[in-house]
Amino acid sequence: MESPKLASLGGSLPVPSVQELVRDQILTVPSRYIQLDHDPPVISPAATLPSIPTIDMESLLQGDSQPDELNKLHSACKDWGFFHLVNHGVSYSLIERIKSEIQDFFELPLEEKRKFSQQPNELQGYGQVCVVSEEQKLDWGDMFFLVTLPFHGRKSILFENLSPSFREVLEAYSLELQKLVMALLDMIARALAMDPKEMRDLFENLFQEMRMNYYPPCPQPESVIGITPHSDAGLLTILLEVNEAQGLEIRKDGIWVPVKPLPNSFVVNLADVLEIVSNGVYHSVEHRATVNSEKERISIATFHSPNLKTEFGPARSLTNLQRPPLYRRETMQNYLKGFYSNELIGKSHVEAVKIAPGLEKGGNTS
Ligand code: OGA
Ligand code: NI
Numbered sequence: 001m002e003s004p005k006l007a008s009l010g011g012s013l014p015v016p017s018v019q020e021l022v023r024d025q026i027l028t029v030p031s032r033y034i035q036l037d038h039d040p041p042v043i044s045p046a047a048t049l050p051s052i053p054t055i056d057m058e059s060l061l062q063g064d065s066q067p068d069e070l071n072k073l074h075s076a077c078k079d080w081g082f083f084h085l086v087n088h089g090v091s092y093s094l095i096e097r098i099k100s101e102i103q104d105f106f107e108l109p110l111e112e113k114r115k116f117s118q119q120p121n122e123l124q125g126y127g128q129v130c131v132v133s134e135e136q137k138l139d140w141g142d143m144f145f146l147v148t149l150p151f152h153g154r155k156s157i158l159f160e161n162l163s164p165s166f167r168e169v170l171e172a173y174s175l176e177l178q179k180l181v182m183a184l185l186d187m188i189a190r191a192l193a194m195d196p197k198e199m200r201d202l203f204e205n206l207f208q209e210m211r212m213n214y215y216p217p218c219p220q221p222e223s224v225i226g227i228t229p230h231s232d233a234g235l236l237t238i239l240l241e242v243n244e245a246q247g248l249e250i251r252k253d254g255i256w257v258p259v260k261p262l263p264n265s266f267v268v269n270l271a272d273v274l275e276i277v278s279n280g281v282y283h284s285v286e287h288r289a290t291v292n293s294e295k296e297r298i299s300i301a302t303f304h305s306p307n308l309k310t311e312f313g314p315a316r317s318l319t320n321l322q323r324p325p326l327y328r329r330e331t332m333q334n335y336l337k338g339f340y341s342n343e344l345i346g347k348s349h350v351e352a353v354k355i356a357p358g359l360e361k362g363g364n365t366s
Helices: 018-023 057-061 067-080 092-107 110-114 156-161 164-192 196-203 272-277 332-340 348-352
Strands: 054-056 082-086 125-127 142-149 207-215 227-230 236-241 248-252 255-258 266-270 287-289 297-305
Touching: 018 207, 054 057, 054 067, 057 067, 057 164, 067 082, 067 164, 092 142, 092 164, 092 207, 092 236, 092 297, 142 164, 164 196, 164 207, 164 236, 164 297, 196 272, 272 332, 272 348, 332 348
Parallel strands: 054 082
Antiparallel strands: 082 266, 125 142, 142 207, 207 297, 227 287, 236 266, 236 297, 248 255, 248 287
16 A cells, blocks of 8 residues: 555656657657757866766775775765765676666567556656646656655555566665665765764665666757756665666756766765755755767666655754754655655755755844
8 A cells, every 4th residue: 555645745747758759760859858958068078077986885884994985985975966886785686687677677568668657646657757737848768766665655556567577676676775875874974973873863764766767869969858957855866877878967066067887886976855964065966867869878766865754954963053054954755745846947946945044043143
């Protein structure tokens, strides 16, 4: 049985499958997908492009014998909000299996995928997230979205329709990522000098969602966007690039920087709740995905948030009179509801919970 609270997180209007659209060898893109107002990526020789840092999970777990790795993690979170994670401990064979299952899923005939179609007022399923009006421009991609944890949040009909091998590998992947994220959040609490118990209270009973993205090749790649610029809502997102096609870009100091796929790694990014908990020491970073004319791109983003009932705000161990809370407290349920009921628009959600300067508790009073 699905919990009624989950059902009320929102819904998304039905949209055509972009994968089906390109089967007809179209030469031009329907106008609903044309989005010419996005900034181009930086064009400069690859050698001079800055690139996101790489963090080694094994070194990180060695703790005091490898203090530099914790410092590196802190800088990566502070300066980039994005990093490649290597030696992450999730087995190579599990990763290869999930990659192949996701590819097989998207290769299913449309009638088969339709068994997983998003139902009205539902986010989970095959379709697109955050389509809230018929006028809204559409992203050049299809997605399959599932709540994976807690178990009672799963939509059982979707899991029952999965092939047994896909279900088994999804479940194993979900639990491995949960473990990895809890270990990373412990390290992030250390890097922030935050009370470890306060962090644990946030990741106890994690809410985990998976978004499998399929971006088909496009005859006019510069005129569309695979996924609109946005920051993610929760604490940490773990992105696995399934077929190592390039497309992810992050906004760094106002310019769009491409992230080159790095074999045997995850891309980790900080999301809004972690920005809020860190009281703005860290930031969730806007990102988007571009597409190309040659080849499809497939990715799986796994989002980790506090449990829906949890109320979060700037960590008490990181705030005081000199550093007053810069964000309002909010329940995860309400935050996500706001997030999913709007189009993806940059960092508008986190901006909405910012406390106006001068109004912080303990700030200027007269
Ligand atoms: C997402 C996302 C990027 C990608 O699903 O939230 O940012 O590269 N995906 O697919
Ligand atoms: Ni994202």
